Amino acid sequence: MTAPLSSALLIGVGNPFRGDDGVGSVVIRRLRGQNLPGFTIMEETGDGAELLEAWRGASAVILVDAVQSGVAPGTIHRLDATAEKLPKWFSHCSTHAFGVAEAIELARTLGELPPSLIVYGIEGLDFSAGTSLSPEVAASVPGVVSSILAEIRGLAGVKTAHIA
Amino acid sequence: MNAKTIKVDVLARVEGEGGLFVRVRDQRVTEVKLNIFEPPRFFEAFLRGRKFNEAPDITARICGICPVAYQMSACHAAEEAFGVHIEGPIRDLRRLLYCGEWIESHALHIYMLHAPDFLGYEDVIQMAKDHPEAVQRGLRLKKIGNLIMTVVGGREIHPINVRVGGFYKAPSKEQLKGLTEDLKWARDAAVETCRWVSTFTFPDFQRDYEFVALRHPDEYPLNEGRLISSKGLDIPIQEYEQHFAEEHHEHSNALHSALLERGSYFVGPLARYNLNFEKLTPLAQKAARTAGLTATCRNPFQGILVRAVETVYACEEALRIIAHYEVPDRPYVEVTPRVSIGHGCTEAPRGILYHRYRYDERGLITNAKIVPPTSQNLKTMEEDLSEFVSARLHLPNDRLQWQCEQAIRNYDPCISCATHFLRLRVERE
Numbered sequence: 001m002t003a004p005l006s007s008a009l010l011i012g013v014g015n016p017f018r019g020d021d022g023v024g025s026v027v028i029r030r031l032r033g034q035n036l037p038g039f040t041i042m043e044e045t046g047d048g049a050e051l052l053e054a055w056r057g058a059s060a061v062i063l064v065d066a067v068q069s070g071v072a073p074g075t076i077h078r079l080d081a082t083a084e085k086l087p088k089w090f091s092h093c094s095t096h097a098f099g100v101a102e103a104i105e106l107a108r109t110l111g112e113l114p115p116s117l118i119v120y121g122i123e124g125l126d127f128s129a130g131t132s133l134s135p136e137v138a139a140s141v142p143g144v145v146s147s148i149l150a151e152i153r154g155l156a157g158v159k160t161a162h163i164a
Numbered sequence: 165m166n167a168k169t170i171k172v173d174v175l176a177r178v179e180g181e182g183g184l185f186v187r188v189r190d191q192r193v194t195e196v197k198l199n200i201f202e203p204p205r206f207f208e209a210f211l212r213g214r215k216f217n218e219a220p221d222i223t224a225r226i227c228g229i230c231p232v233a234y235q236m237s238a239c240h241a242a243e244e245a246f247g248v249h250i251e252g253p254i255r256d257l258r259r260l261l262y263c264g265e266w267i268e269s270h271a272l273h274i275y276m277l278h279a280p281d282f283l284g285y286e287d288v289i290q291m292a293k294d295h296p297e298a299v300q301r302g303l304r305l306k307k308i309g310n311l312i313m314t315v316v317g318g319r320e321i322h323p324i325n326v327r328v329g330g331f332y333k334a335p336s337k338e339q340l341k342g343l344t345e346d347l348k349w350a351r352d353a354a355v356e357t358c359r360w361v362s363t364f365t366f367p368d369f370q371r372d373y374e375f376v377a378l379r380h381p382d383e384y385p386l387n388e389g390r391l392i393s394s395k396g397l398d399i400p401i402q403e404y405e406q407h408f409a410e411e412h413h414e415h416s417n418a419l420h421s422a423l424l425e426r427g428s429y430f431v432g433p434l435a436r437y438n439l440n441f442e443k444l445t446p447l448a449q450k451a452a453r454t455a456g457l458t459a460t461c462r463n464p465f466q467g468i469l470v471r472a473v474e475t476v477y478a479c480e481e482a483l484r485i486i487a488h489y490e491v492p493d494r495p496y497v498e499v500t501p502r503v504s505i506g507h508g509c510t511e512a513p514r515g516i517l518y519h520r521y522r523y524d525e526r527g528l529i530t531n532a533k534i535v536p537p538t539s540q541n542l543k544t545m546e547e548d549l550s551e552f553v554s555a556r557l558h559l560p561n562d563r564l565q566w567q568c569e570q571a572i573r574n575y576d577p578c579i580s581c582a583t584h585f586l587r588l589r590v591e592r593e
Binding site: 016130 | 210226229268272288292293306310
């Protein structure tokens with residue numbers, strides 16, 4: 001269950017049967033095809049306690065989830081969770097009410113945040129039951145994928161430092 | 165007439181989001197509408213034309229907290245339809261998997277969602293500042309439930325190892341033995357949870373509920389049994405639709421289930437406990453009595469305590485199964501589809517989950533019906549709220565809101581996140 005020390009995690013959160021909530025999984029599946037040494041790729045439904053467990057001992061975590069803050073659908077939010085509190089709207093709609101934002105804030109309180117935690121939130125439009133993404137949200141996927149790839153290249157240094 | 169409408173965000177800690185509307189006229193509650201739950205109609209439609217063996221995995225997506233319950237009800241339905249009954253180690257493995265789900269779901273609800281209400285915190289994040297060891301205990305308990313789901317189910321969330329007829333792969337004896345030490349810790353932690361929760365203050369509240377749960381001659385109910393109630397219902401699950409019906413209410417997407425003869429009813433831990441107390445292990449019974457419970461508990465606010473007692477039971481039952489486990493010769497029983505109807509009703513952590521499927525000769529689903537525990541409790545929740553709010557009209561709205569949230573969380577409702585912005589609206593006229 002526990003990630004090995006100094007490992008990095010890429011976590012896609014969401015329910016593929018909840019419309020735009022599935023975008024995290026879509027992004028993660030695109031990234032699975034890439035060569036990402038040192039990264040473990042996971043898909044989660046957004047159970048906060050599960051996330052706390054998943055990133056225990058991880059050196060760096062990148063997490064992708066759908067959000068609903070009220071801006072244009074497809075907008076990409078990037079948050080450094082170790083530096084700032086997650087805004088309230090981040091916990092809009094996870095499968096569990098104890099979701100991503102709650103997990104991050106609880107980890108902060110308990111002193112269990114990973115050294116690096118970058119959160120990508122993709123603004124969703126329609127979270128009703130269904131298996132397809134809104135066009136605006138689907139269109140944002142390539143941009144998120146390339147941002148995360150750039151992020152991973154940047155993190156390579158962080159990871160090496162931890163291994164040493 | 166002095167009319168006042170107040171809107172507030174509520175129910176931050178139930179699954180997803182929803183809404184509660186209360187109308188007060190001349191100091192009397194005249195209307196309560198709870199719009200929190202979207203029935204799984206999309207899934208019922210999505211299942212049409214799919215193969216029988218896809219139903220467990222597809223329906224597992226309905227709820228992130230109780231995928232095992234959906235898988236089990238779907239499997240049992242297909243097995244009944246195709247004339248197969250699962251016994252021996254495969255049956256035990258299913259019980260073990262279900263124990264894992266109960267442990268993780270109950271730990272989540274007790275520690276992360278409901279305890280903060282009783283201790284006066286806005287949420288578990290605030291509670292963790294003053295009670296870090298309790299929160300850590302809850303997290304570890306939940307993790308051990310998930311561990312069972314990983315070892316037996318193949319994955320923690322949406323276990324992939326479950327199939328109609330059994331499992332794709334049976335775990336080895338060593339794999340299960342490896343859970344023993346964690347489960348012994350979990351059992352002790354669950355007993356401690358009972359003690360901890362028993363120190364909370366419970367509002368004095370109860371009504372004349374009709375409790376409905378499964379009952380099995382030999383065991384505390386998980387996968388199988390007859391459906392019984394505290395007011396005399398005693399039927400095989402196949403007769404469910406002759407006694408229960410779903411009503412559509414204009415105010416919500418939700419379907420409210422009702423007993424045709426008597427109306428609202430109550431499913432979940434309190435119902436199971438009241439109808440099956442003597443089937444609990446001696447340790448679970450002792451933990452209940454030490455916590456101040458008797459064999460009957462009618463106060464829904466004490467549901468948190470009963471969840472803790474059931475967690476003790478689930479840990480002990482898991483330990484028992486692991487100690488006696490022998491790897492089955494084959495991890496599953498082959499089924500042959502035929503034109504038929506199948507029923508499944510199992511005890512999800514929050515109450516009975518009913519599935520009914522109609523299959524054609526190739527085993528394709530031609531019709532599906534799924535009744536989750538939350539839609540079965542909706543009517544009871546609204547009735548509770550009506551009485552509860554009536555006695556608390558003197559409270560300011562923010563205080564009232566808090567207490568209403570706590571009352572709703574008694575039922576550990578699974579709230580669809582399709583209805584995005586949950587609000588409590590109190591209209592005082």
